[in-house]
Structures are given as C-alpha cells and as structure tokens.
Amino acid sequence: xxxxxxxxxxxxxxxxxxxxxxxxxxxxxxxxxxxxxxxxxxxxxxxxxxxxxxxxxxxxxxxxxxxxxxxxxxxxxxxxxxxxxxxxxxxxxxxxxxxxxxxxxxxxxxxxxxxxxxxxxxxxxxxxxxxxxxxxxxxxxxxxxxxxxxxxxxxxxxxxxxxxxxxxxxxxxxxxxxxxxxxxxxxxxxxxxxxxxxxxxxxxxxxxxxxxxxxxxxxxxxxxxxxxxxxxxxxxxxxxxxxxxxxxxxxxxxxxxxxxxxxxxxxxxxxxxxxxxxxxxxxxxxxxxxxxxxxxxxxxxxxxxxxxxxxxxxxxxxxxxxxxxxxxxxxxxxxxxxxxxxxx
Numbered sequence: 001x002x003x004x005x006x007x008x009x010x011x012x013x014x015x016x017x018x019x020x021x022x023x024x025x026x027x028x029x030x031x032x033x034x035x036x037x038x039x040x041x042x043x044x045x046x047x048x049x050x051x052x053x054x055x056x057x058x059x060x061x062x063x064x065x066x067x068x069x070x071x072x073x074x075x076x077x078x079x080x081x082x083x084x085x086x087x088x089x090x091x092x093x094x095x096x097x098x099x100x101x102x103x104x105x106x107x108x109x110x111x112x113x114x115x116x117x118x119x120x121x122x123x124x125x126x127x128x129x130x131x132x133x134x135x136x137x138x139x140x141x142x143x144x145x146x147x148x149x150x151x152x153x154x155x156x157x158x159x160x161x162x163x164x165x166x167x168x169x170x171x172x173x174x175x176x177x178x179x180x181x182x183x184x185x186x187x188x189x190x191x192x193x194x195x196x197x198x199x200x201x202x203x204x205x206x207x208x209x210x211x212x213x214x215x216x217x218x219x220x221x222x223x224x225x226x227x228x229x230x231x232x233x234x235x236x237x238x239x240x241x242x243x244x245x246x247x248x249x250x251x252x253x254x255x256x257x258x259x260x261x262x263x264x265x266x267x268x269x270x271x272x273x274x275x276x277x278x279x280x281x282x283x284x285x286x287x288x289x290x291x292x293x294x295x296x297x298x299x300x301x302x303x304x305x306x307x308x309x310x311x312x313x314x315x316x317x318x319x320x321x322x323x324x325x326x327x328x329x330x331x332x333x334x335x336x337x338x339x340x341x342x343x344x
Contacts, residue, residue, distance in 0.1 A: 005031070006031050006032055006033060006257065007032040007033075007249060007250075007257050007258075007259060007277075007279070008032070008033050008034075008035035008257060008258050008259075009026075009032065009033070009034050009035060009258075009259055009260070009261060009273065009276065009277060010035060010036050010037075010038050010075060010182060010258070010259070010260040010261065011023055011026065011034050011036070011037050011038070011261055011269075011273050012037075012038060012261060012262065012263045012264040012266075012269055012273075013037050013038065013039040013063070013264065014263070014264050014265070014269060015040075015055065015264070017063065017066075019269075019270075020063070020066055020067070022270050023037060023067075023072075023270075023273075024070045024072070026270075026273055026274060026277055027070075027072075029274065029277050029278060030277070030278065032277045032278075032279070034072055034277075035072070035073060035258065036072060036073035036074060036075045036110070036111060037067050037072055037073075037074060037075065038074075038075040038076075038077055038113065038260070038264075039060075039063060039064075039067075039074065039075070039076065039077065040055070040077045040264075041055070041057075041060050041076055041077070041078070041099070041103070042055055042056055042057050042060055043055070044056075044057075045057075045095065045096065045099040061103075061107050064103070064107050064108070064109060065107070068108055073110040073111060074108075074109045074110060074111070075109075075110070075111040075112070075113055075133065076100070076103055076109045076111065076112045076113070077112075077113050077135075078096065078100065078112050078113065078114050078119065079113050079114055079115040079135035079137055080115065080116075080137075081115050081116070081137050081197070087116075088118070093119070093122060096119065096122075096123075097122060097123060097126045097127065100112055100123050100126075100127050100130065101126065101127050104127055104129070104130045105127075109130070110130070110131055111130065111131040111132070111133055111156070112130055112131070112132055112133070113132075113133040113134075113135050113158075114132060114133070114134065114135060115134075115135040115137040115138050116138075117134075117138065117148065117149060117152045120132055120134065120149065120152045120153050120154055121152045121153055123153070124152065124153025125153075131155045131156065132153055132154050132155050132156070133154065133155070133156040133157070133158060133182065134149040134154040134156065134157045134158060135158060136158040136159070136160060136161060136184050136187070136260075138158075138160075139160050140157055140158070140159050140160055140173075141159065141160035141162055141163050142163075142169070143169060143172050143173050143176050143177075146159070146173045146176070146177050146179065147176055147177055149177075149179075150177040150178070150179050154179060155179060155180065156179060156180045156181075156182055156258075157173070157177065157179045157180070157181055157182070158181075158182045158183070158184055158260060159173065159181060159183065161184050161187050161189065161242045161243075162191060162192055162242055163242070164183055164184070164242035164243070164244055165242050165318050165319045165323075166319075166322075167251075167252070167255065167319050170183075170252070170255045170256075171254060171255055174255055174256070180256070180258060181255060181256040181258070182256065182258040182259065182260050183244060183252065183255075183256060183258070183259050183260065184259075184260045184262060185243060185244040185246075185249070185259050185260065185261065185262075185276060186243055186244075186261060186262050186263070186272060186276070186288050186289055186290055187242075187243065187262045187290055187291055188241055188243055188289030188290050188291045188292060188293030188294050189227070189241060189291045189292055189293070190227055190230065190231070190237055190240075190241060190292060191237070191240040191241050191242055191323065193227065193292070227291075227292030227293075227295065227296070228292055228295045228296040228299055231292065231293065231296040232296060232299075232300065234332075235332075235335035235336075235339050236325075236329075236331035236332035236333075236334070236335045237331075238293055238296075238304070238331075238335060238339065239314075239318070239330075239331035239334050239335060240323070240325060240331050241293055243288075243289060243293075244259075245281070245285070245306065245309065245314070245315070246275050246276045246278065246279050246280055246281050246288070247279060247280060247281075247306075247310070247315075248314075248315040249276070249279060250279070251315050251319070259276065261273050261276055262290040262291070263290060266290050266294070268287060271287070272287075272288050275288055276288075281306045281307075282306070282307055283306060284297075284303045284304060284305070284306070285304040285305075285306040285309070286302055286303065286304060288306075300341040300342065301341060301342035302339055302340065302341045303339070303340045303341075304338050304339055304340075305338065308338055309334075309338070312334060314334075317330060318330075318331075
C-alpha cells in the first residue's frame, strides 16, 4: 500500500447557504483537504443529476465567490444524461457554452463536470482553459471508454462506480489516458444496477422542473423501493455494491488521491464528509451510504459495525475477487454475520 501525504476531496453543496461555513470547517480536521466544492448552477442553463432547490445566477455567483474566498475550487455541474431532443439544437448548445465561458472567465470557476461527450468536445473547443471532469454518469467502465473521453477533452475522469474495486483496470485507465482519476466513494447503488440509467434520465428531466416537488419525491421512491427490495432479499448485495470505506482509500495510492463524496440531497453530508476526511468511521456503515442502500437501511433499521470489516480482510478480498459472484459466497456470508435489522 502506497502512503500518500494528502487526500483531497470533492464535497457536495446542498443548496443551503448556511452549509458553507460547515464545509469550510472540514479543512481544519487534519492533513486532508477539501479541494473543491461541487455545485449545480441555475436550472435555466442546465439540468443536473440531482433535484435541488431553485437557484438563480446572482445567488449562484455569490456562492461561488464565497467558496473562492476560502481558497477552495469550484466544480460546476453540467451533467444530466437527457434533456430531450432540443438538447442538441445549435442555440441550446451555444447557450450552454456561453454559460460555461461566463462562469470560468468572469467568476473563476475552475472545473465543469459534464456527462455528455458531445458537450465535453464543444466546451473544450470553445473554453479551452477550463478543467473538464467526465461525470460518473458518463459510465466510463473500461479503458477504451476512458480513452474516448480523454480524446474528447476530459482532464479528469470519474469512473463508473462499478469498477471502483478493479484496481488493475483503474491503474491501466490512468496509465493510458494520463487523466486524473477521481473515485466516488459512498454511492450506495447496487452493483450493475438495472434501474440506474432510467433513474438518471428521470432526475435529469425533473431537475429543471419544480424542484423538490412531492410528486418527484414520490416517484423517486419507486426506484429506491425496487432496489431496496432486491437488497432485502439478497443482503450480500450490500457488500457487492462498489462503495469504498474511509479506511480503505489509501489502498488506491498508485491510482489517485482524489475522492468525491455523494450527498447533495443527504442531510448527513457533513458527518459523511468528516468520516472520509478523517479516514475512519467508528459506527454504522450504512450511515455513510447514499441512494438505495441508504433507503434499505432506513426502511429496515439496518446496521453494520464498520470496524468489524477489518476482521474479514475486506478490502483485499473485494479488490481481488473480480466480481465472480456466482462462484463465491463471501459477501453473502458477511451479510449473515454483520447485517442486523429490526424489521424482516
């Protein structure tokens, strides 16, 4: 295991200005640092990958200025996977490019995260000095796919979480592309989730509609309920899910020192971020998770003592197994030993 001097983190902004001082305070925890805050911009310019409170351009630029005043970078999100057929109209694309140019040139936004490779190519062409991060929603799950996105103009790649535990592939991805890799650590989705692309498309559309509406929240539960049902029936899926524990990030020392925390819509984002920045969590592992595994845990009052995973050689095992789940019972056995619930 390679020892890194510092880990750097991409921390979510939840749309509440009062959260900013709590983000800034995370930089006082130790040697690890908040490298950037990622934030969705005004819905008039782009959809996003989460349904967030409405924000206008003045409010957005004010938040950007406050983050910069703390010496922290801003990562602007432009990462929906679908906005309908009009997405590719020249005037729509031009408006997106103008928006990125404005925020980069006049307000100093350092990075933009984009899912669509066509938009990556156009932004690279027209705003050549901005750092472009290929979104996790770009589904970069192979070395070849990473190479395509690098060729399109991506400087940073967030690999598909499904390959988070494939250390050889991640190392080759980095070697071949020369891109910086940033790993998403606590996205508690099923491994190879069958609902993922439909969930992402739904959120992309709803993020530009009336944000946070009851209807949207109820429909989102449909996705989580389906995932949660699968997890409840096959609890080993919890350990097959490609999250990364706070204690295991140093195992990626030859690959990256950059990690992204999921949590823009999670009220526990601060506690989650602190656990990862301190590289340790002495509590219920489910409390660090987002998405469907968090939904399962809250529905069934589920608990995993995170520190007990140290007894089972967890990181070494799940990064060497190749996800040959049909021939292995390790995750099922862990579930039987470590997951406790208060409901059936």
